Amino acid sequence: MLLAEVAQATQRLADADVASPRFDAEELAAYVHGVKRGELHRVADADFDARYWEAVARREAREPLQHITGRAFFRYLELQVGPGVFVPRPETESVVGWAIDAVRAMDAAEPLIVDLCTGSGAIALALAQEVPRSRVYAVELDAAAYGWACKNVEGSRVTLRHGDALHAFRELDGQVDLVIANPPYIPLTEWEYVTPEARDHDPELALFSGEDGLDTIRGLERAAHRLLRPGGVVVVEHADTQGGQVPWIFADDRGWADAADHPDLNNRPRFATARREVP
Template sequence: MNLLLAEVAQATQRLADAGVPSPRFDAEELAAFVHRVKRSELHRVADGDFDARYWEVVARREAREPLQHITGRAFFRYLELHVGKGVFVPRPETESVVGWAIDAVRAMDVAEPLIVDLCTGSAAIALALAQEVPRSRVHAVELDEGALAWARKNVEGSRVALHHGDARTALPELDGQVDLVISNPPYIPLTEWEYVAPEARDHDPQLALFSGEDGLDLIRGLERTAHRLLRPGGVVVVEHADTQGGLVPWIFAEDRGWADAADHPDLNNRPRFATARREVP
């Protein structure tokens, strides 16, 4: 075993002791980041090339600073995104939400579907939709100025139109025209603060995490926004916590102009997002 691999083994144990959920992966990712190689190439780093800065970044991760903040990048579907302090780090669970949305848009008989991503954060969702639905027109909305700065970096050179604004009042000029509204909004109840993982609680923006006593305040507001923006037959997709399964579809009720409201599971078979269709008169 070369020196770097031995150090990675030690770092793995340190991260495990600190409660990091994926200690081996993170130890290897940090080693690859510091030594500017791929994870699969770590064994090629000569002993004389070992960089002591590795232990600096391991200490940061040990203190539960998000891996993505340290490396400055996050991977989401086929994207590599710029992330850091001030923006919510996209999670793997959201990839299944976007996958469902892409399938729904592709099934529509629309040449250039119009899509709105509310609470866009890093713009991960908006960029994935723009990339995987090539003829789509995608608008992304973000209120927090810190997150907006990261989104601007990520959408540069893309087809995504980025807007600074409140998701509850956004884009009135598009009312009744949108084919798909999608959002990964804040949905953690304020009462759950102490149970949130340190990586999120201490580093993600509070605006991106918490939404009232039951976590559903903003989703209730988004229901009205989505109904306003969507054309008849258009679809809304909203991520939520697995503990909120069964609750969110009731927000998109028939007496509020919705049809086919349903919950959907993530890859771990836990309820992860709700969908509904704006009723056709």
């Protein structure tokens, strides 16, 4: 049974249209009291103080949960996040899962992977962790996001670079086994429909990309083709409303084969893949 304070916080967050009010109320309580969510029964009602209600008020104002707690969970990782960096979403976990399976199926002793638009470093770190012999490179353009990525990749095998994804890692041209990206893909015309958590707190550079949302992906298509070896694979996340559009960017006449869309766990088109054509 929920503690009375958590139940009250849940109602406040629900009234503020927070998508997961109970989870968030419990996560804030666990964070403030230094326990796991499953251990909240150890916290007495009398122990709840102003720190909890301050955190609830911030979430009620639609500040991202992860900015308040300073942490985000992604697959098997716990990442440091905060203002200035895109908070990794659960939808991207299925994108990474496909990429991991694809790399494991390759005949490569030490597969070479490049993560473009890395943000917090979530994708690069997950691949480095779950494909132990891989060599993983990542790039981020935004200075604030790059700072967060530096914190997260410290001590890992990820090689991180500050720069433009469209021109990065030219020394790896024609050698990469897999290129992966979660680029900005929201159309500028959709600004008013974006949730306050993203619109008001995620960096615009990580969200919006031209009138149809596909400008960055068009640029990444050329970058991926430059980086990949023949037979190498590209994986790009996109909005569920862009299903069917992105595979056309990776067209046969531009040197690609097997371009296709793939669904997320909710069976909505979420990412596109293609293989660099083998001459």
